[in-house]
Amino acid sequence: MAAEKQFAYDGLAMAQVRVRFAPSPTGYLHVGGARTALFNWLFARQQGGVFLLRIEDTDADRSRPELTEAVLEGLRWLELDWDEGPYHQSERLPLYRAVADRLRAGGHAYPCFCKPEELEQRRQAAEKTGKPWKYDGRCRALTEADIKARAGQPHALRFRVPEGGETSFDDVVYGQVSVSHDEIEDFVLLRSDALPTYHLGVVADDLDMRITHVIRGADHLSNTPKQILLYRALGETPPVFAHAPLILGPDRTRLSKRHGATSVTAYGEEGFLPEAFRNFLALLGWSPGEDTELMPTEELVRRFRLENVGRTNAVFDRSKLEWFNGEYLRTQPLARLLSYVEAELRRQGLWRDEWGPEASGRDWFLRAVEMLRPRVRLLADFSQWARAFFSDAFDYDPEAVKKFLRDDRLVELLPQVQEALAGLQEWTHDEIERAVRGVAERAGVKAALVINAARVGVTGQAVAPPLFTTMELLGQKTVVSRLQRLVNQLPALTR
RNA sequence: GGCGCCAUGGUGCAACGGCUAGCACGGCAGUCUUUCAAGCUGCAGAUCCGGGUUCGAUUCCCGGUGGCGCUACCA
Numbered sequence: 001m002a003a004e005k006q007f008a009y010d011g012l013a014m015a016q017v018r019v020r021f022a023p024s025p026t027g028y029l030h031v032g033g034a035r036t037a038l039f040n041w042l043f044a045r046q047q048g049g050v051f052l053l054r055i056e057d058t059d060a061d062r063s064r065p066e067l068t069e070a071v072l073e074g075l076r077w078l079e080l081d082w083d084e085g086p087y088h089q090s091e092r093l094p095l096y097r098a099v100a101d102r103l104r105a106g107g108h109a110y111p112c113f114c115k116p117e118e119l120e121q122r123r124q125a126a127e128k129t130g131k132p133w134k135y136d137g138r139c140r141a142l143t144e145a146d147i148k149a150r151a152g153q154p155h156a157l158r159f160r161v162p163e164g165g166e167t168s169f170d171d172v173v174y175g176q177v178s179v180s181h182d183e184i185e186d187f188v189l190l191r192s193d194a195l196p197t198y199h200l201g202v203v204a205d206d207l208d209m210r211i212t213h214v215i216r217g218a219d220h221l222s223n224t225p226k227q228i229l230l231y232r233a234l235g236e237t238p239p240v241f242a243h244a245p246l247i248l249g250p251d252r253t254r255l256s257k258r259h260g261a262t263s264v265t266a267y268g269e270e271g272f273l274p275e276a277f278r279n280f281l282a283l284l285g286w287s288p289g290e291d292t293e294l295m296p297t298e299e300l301v302r303r304f305r306l307e308n309v310g311r312t313n314a315v316f317d318r319s320k321l322e323w324f325n326g327e328y329l330r331t332q333p334l335a336r337l338l339s340y341v342e343a344e345l346r347r348q349g350l351w352r353d354e355w356g357p358e359a360s361g362r363d364w365f366l367r368a369v370e371m372l373r374p375r376v377r378l379l380a381d382f383s384q385w386a387r388a389f390f391s392d393a394f395d396y397d398p399e400a401v402k403k404f405l406r407d408d409r410l411v412e413l414l415p416q417v418q419e420a421l422a423g424l425q426e427w428t429h430d431e432i433e434r435a436v437r438g439v440a441e442r443a444g445v446k447a448a449l450v451i452n453a454a455r456v457g458v459t460g461q462a463v464a465p466p467l468f469t470t471m472e473l474l475g476q477k478t479v480v481s482r483l484q485r486l487v488n489q490l491p492a493l494t495r
Numbered sequence: 496g497g498c499g500c501c502a503u504g505g506u507g508c509a510a511c512g513g514c515u516a517g518c519a520c521g522g523c524a525g526u527c528u529u530u531c532a533a534g535c536u537g538c539a540g541a542u543c544c545g546g547g548u549u550c551g552a553u554u555c556c557c558g559g560u561g562g563c564g565c566u567a568c569c570a
Contacts, residue, residue, distance in 0.1 A: 024570045059569055116568060123567095132497045132566080156568050174500070183498050183566085191568040198570045222499050222565035245501080245563090252562070280507090283519095287508045291518035310508080313563060317506045320520040330533080374533045385532090404530080436529095451529040463531045 017049025018212050021075075021082070022202065024056040025067035028263035029074025031255055031316060032217060032247045035281045039244055040215045041080045042282065042304040049212070053085035054205060058195050063090045074264045079274045087209070089201050096196035099204040099234070100157055100189055108233035109189055111147055111155040112139040135185040157190035159199075159230065167225040167232075172242035172306045174218070179225040187226060199223070203230040211239050215306070218243040218313075242306045245285045246313045255316060271344060271379030272321065276328035280321045284314045294327060326377040334370065341369050341382050348383040350390045367473055371465045388459040389470075392478070396486075400462035401493050404452040411490060413443055413450050414457070418483035427476045433468045457486030 021037040023029070029037070044051035055071070057063040072086065089096075103109040119135070126133040140160065161184045168178030189200040196204070206214060221243045231238040249259035256262065267277060278297055287310065288295070288303045295303070329337065345351040354361035372386050388394040396405075420435040436454065440447040455467050458479055464470055471479045 022570090026570090056570055112568090114568095119568085127496080130496070134497095134566085158568095177499075179499065179565095185566085188568050193568080195568085197568070201570085217564095218500075219564055220570090225499095243500095248563080250506085254563085283507065285507090289509075291509065293508080293519055312501055314508090315506060317520070320507065323520055326532085375531065377532070381532090400530090446529095448529050455530060461530085465530095467529060 015210075015212055017044060017047040018052065018210050019044050019049060019215055020052045020054050020085075020206070020209065020211055022054040022056050022205075022216075023071050024059070025064070025071055027067045027070050028265065029071045029078075030262050031264060031281070033071075034074060034078055034264045034277075035247055035284055036215065036217055036244060037075060037080050038078070038278060038281050039242075039286070039304075039306075039309070041082075042301055043213065043215060043306060044083075045301045046304055050083045051080075052087070052209060053082040054087045054209070055085075055089065056198070056201060057088055057090045058197070058201055063088075070263070070265075077265050077268045077274060078278060084209075087205070089196075089205065092205065092208075093195070095208055096190070096200055096204050097194065099207075100196070100200060103159065103189065103230075103233055104157065106233060108160050109157050110140060110142065110160055111150075112158045112186075112188070113142075113150055113153055113155045114138055115154075135187075137186055140186065154192040156188045156192050158186040159189050159226075159233070161186050161229065167228050169224060169228050169238065169241060171221070171224075172240060173245075173309045174221060174243055174311055177221060177224065179222070184226060184229070199226050199230060203227050203234075206239055207231075207234070207236055213240045213242060213306075215242045215244065218245050218311075242309065244309050245311055247284055248313050248315050250315060250317075252313075252315060259316070267321075271381065272325050273328045273332070273340065273379070275332075276325040277321070279328070280324045284316070285310050294324070322377045329376050329379070330373055334366065337373065338366065338369060340379055344379040344382050345390055350383055350387070352390075364473070371469060371473065375463065375465070385461060385463075386459075388461070388464075388482075389474070392482075394460045396456060396460045396489075396493065397462060400456045400460065403462050404456050405490065405494055407449060407453070409443070409445060409449070410453050413439060413445070414453060414483060414487050414490065416443070417450055417454055418480060418487060421471075421476065421483065422480045424476065427472065429468045429472045432471050436468070453486075454483065458482050 019040045021033075021040050023033050023037075041051050043049070053072075053075075055068050057068065068086065068088075075082070100109060122136065123133045135158070139155075139158070161181055164181060166178050166180045167184075168176055171177055187199060188197050190196055205211075224241055224243075228238050247255055249255045251259075264277070268274070275297055279293075279295055279300065282295075282300050282304070283293060286304065286308055289305075289308055332340075342351060342355070352361070353359060355365035356362065368389050369382075372382060372389065376382065376386070383390070416439045417436055420439055421432065424431050424435055436450060437447050440450050451467050452462075455464055455470075456462065458464075458467070458471060458474065474482075
């Protein structure tokens, strides 16, 4: 917090916090980006600050609008709303050129006429001799006359890194980080097509947008000194930096397609709740400092501290994410959960209007969801595992068949169960139980035998909510006809 | 290769230099039950290695090892 106070902007005693999420449009919002966005968002919301979005699309082939749209979609799914933007760097080119001019005027930048191919050659030559390559500064010493003479020739603009010494900064997460100037080459600011490179773009924009805190992935840690150098050369005060550790796949390498779902939107499609996802993501690299883990978003906002962000890379553990999701599925206010379930059923074409808010079957729908939710981990479970609750068109799970339908006695027993249930005058839990258990008793078999078999017949699954409650909910007609169906198919199923 | 950063059970996180290193996920076992992926109970499992500093290091320092990142006219 001390660090937060020492930077005042535009003469304000206490500047308003302004943070940004600045993805390059890759066509999707991946988990790492999502976590960065979340940290920025949490911090902004907590500080009453501004969270803005900036698209870093100075690279020509990244400026296709649909690539950006996919990133925005990910943010929307995560429900991370932004206050400004999205700004597009591709639309702010004059700013970068102006900043480049300032640098050039101050003697901090110089034109470089080396051709990329030549550089590549010199680099390879150097590497062959085992020497670490760094731009050799060939154009550094060009005089104004040299430059004038070559005017019109294609050239890049390079930053003049001070000779000797080092640059260090105080990262909120990583502490003091220093890099010797010997390690930093005269990097390119403007490419020969006059488009800015990343370093010039971020610094110019963060300055122009009055960003107070740069919260981003640790992959930018090593590059930060270059940016500090730029701030200094411009005579500007750098923002506060806070780098968050990287998120890795289960094999401890960078998260990629290999590791399954790479876009957060894909997690949405799989049936994860945004709030559960946020909770899980927040705990990847951050901890409230004690053992609490389940925290609704408001609490995350309240407790988030940049100084409690850790420094070690974290592995994305899907099974824990699933646990979080199950936890939220179970504890979510029912009304809210219903709309998620409705969306899921609609996606799968299982939705019926009679279950709608004011409709006649609403109460039934509510009971079904309430009954199902203790054993669900993904929204998709409602349409897959629990499909039989919402549709007559379901298959018998082969495992369930193997486990509960093998017994020969069922050929005799199931028709009896069906008959007993068909004859019931009152369709209540207790009456159903009496009827089913009665069949087992008269046959001298354990009740579990018929119960388990009937469960498969009625739900298609080995696992489902308690059978008699399930039957009561589904209704006599449905249950009886499903048992009839099972009786018919039994020989074929168990053959 | 050079530079930077990091290092607590399989995974995510805790532990003013001081109890038998805590919690959660996962695993295993038991229990409840009509099924369990729900509940409850229990068990196994970690301070990377080596030196220092200290009465005492998970914690501080140095070295090693390992991992990750950066090293582009990508971002």
